Every structure is written in structure tokens, then in C-alpha cells.
């Protein structure tokens with residue numbers, strides 16, 4: 001009875017079904033889910049909100065997007081042939097940065113002449129709104145993985161070959177873990193995936209030697225050198241719209 005109730009509560013968690021879908025493909029599910037959320041946010045922005053005053057103000061506060069999501073914005077716009085939306089937004093942002101720099105420069109000159117002290121020279125950058133969309137999804141995934149029972153579908157999914165949490169999403173999950181046990185579970189999931197990956201890497205490197213080349217590489221070994229990089233920095237940005 002309690003088990004059935006826990007299983008039902010788990011299925012009702014925000015993001016549960018998306019997490020299971022993202023576990024069907026290799027890599028970090030939090031990256032897949034986060035990329036999809038950021039892509040949709042940017043797509044909706046270009047489609048509907050380029051001229052929305054509140055959105056413009058929010059984007060000025062963050063000076064647009066972080067590097068990763070600014071590059072994703074270019075991919076979204078290319079897919080939609082929506083370069084004009086990006087142009088409108090970034091003309092506004094360039095002008096805002098210019099005004100901030102000139103104003104900071106004026107106040108620096110004034111304070112230097114008064115007290116010989118330097119004030120801020122660069123505009124202050126708020127949080128990237130696309131990161132917030134991505135982190136919302138990734139945090140939900142991390143919470144489900146941190147609390148799901150051992151024999152539940154999310155844990156079975158993350159333990160399949162070529163799955164695992166990347167280091168940035170482990171760190172995000174640890175910041176939101178509510179108990180020591182949840183934090184320990186996330187670290188254990190990261191380490192288990194990393195151990196499997198290192199075994200693939202070791203075999204990949206060994207088989208580069210001409211004496212062992214005839215043994216051939218498995219798919220997991222052949223992709224291990226790229227997956228090792230993704231494990232430490234997160235999965236690469238998608239170039240195409242999400243399938244779901």
C-alpha cells in the first residue's frame with residue numbers, strides 16, 4: 001500500500017515523464033531536458049515576445065543571454081529564419097550596454113575627482129533567463145533521481161549503459177539536495193556512470209595500439225573520448241528543434 005502510494009507520488013512529480021523519455025537516449029538526461037526547455041523558451045521569445053516591454057526589460061537586466069544560450073538563440077533563429085527578431089533584441093541590448101558604459105564612465109570621472117575612488121566600469125549582468133528555464137527542468141530531474149526508489153523506472157533508466165549525470169548537473173543537484181542521503185545518491189549515480197565511462201575509455205585507448213586494433217571497438221568505446229568531455233561540461237547544444 002505504502003509502496004503503491006510512493007510509486008504514484010513519484011509519477012506525479014513535475015518532469016517525471018519527460019525524465020523517462022530523456023533517459024531513452026544516451027548522455028545526461030538533465031542536459032537533454034534543460035536544452036529542450038531553453039530551446040522552447042527561445043523559440044517562444046522569437047515567435048511572440050520580441051516586442052514585449054517586460055521581456056525587453058528582463059533581457060536588458062541580464063544583458064541578453066549567457067554565451068551558451070546566445071549561441072542556441074542563433075540556432076533557433078536559423079531554424080526559423082527569424083534573424084530579424086534577434087536583430088531587434090540585440091540592437092536594443094547593444095544600445096543599453098552603450099548607455100550603461102557611458103553612464104558608468106561619467107560617474108567614475110565624478111567620483112575620481114571627488115574621492116579618487118573607482119566605481120564599477122562594467123554593466124552588471126543578471127541571470128540568463130534561458131538558464132533559468134533549463135535549470136528548473138534539471139533541478140526537478142535531479143530531485144526525482146535523488147529520491148526515487150532503487151527499483152523505480154528513473155533509477156533503472158539512469159543505470160543503463162551510456163547514461164549518467166554530468167558534473168555541472170551533479171553540482172546543481174547537490175545545491176538543491178534536501179538531505180545527506182539525497183546528496184549521496186546523486187554522487188553515487190555520477191560515480192557509477194563515470195566508472196563505466198572510464199572503463200570504455202581505457203579500452204578505447206588500449207585498442208589504438210596496433211597490436212589490439214583487430215579486436216574492434218564497441219559503440220560505447222568509440223564514443224567514449226567525446227562522452228568523457230561531455231561528462232565534465234555537459235552535453236553539446238542541439239542544432240535542431242526538440243523532437244517532443
Ligand SMILES: [Zn+2]
Pocket residue numbers: 028029030031032165166167168169234235
Ligand atoms: Zn547534464
Ligand SMILES: [Zn+2]
Pocket residue numbers: 065066067068069128129130131132
Ligand atoms: Zn543561459
